Amino acid sequence: MNAAPTTPETIDEAAFRAALLARGCNTITVVEWEPNRLSPTHAHAFTARGLILAGGFTLETADGARVLAPGDIFELAAGIPHVERVGPLGARILSGRLDPV
DSSP: OOEEOOOSSOOOHHHHHHHHHHHTOSEEEEEEEOTTOEEEEEOOSSEEEEEEEEEEEEEEETTEEEEEOTTOEEEEOTTOOEEEEEEEEEEEEEEEEEOOO
């Protein structure tokens, strides 16, 4: 699957940030998206892993769509075409970026 499923355990922001660092993510940021934002089909040159802190969005890949809400974790491999549709509350995401070596 291109977008890894949500992990079953609950993780807080500090623990997720520590896990991103341990994994080798070289860029860790909190991203804030405005309500109803649409990012048409695109791909990234890096693998993205994120924890939804507030609001939510739908991540669409060739494998289908996942609705992500607070507490959900996602991972999207580099080069995977996808669409991001932010919900009416916007989205706040703790995001880690793992650049290819």
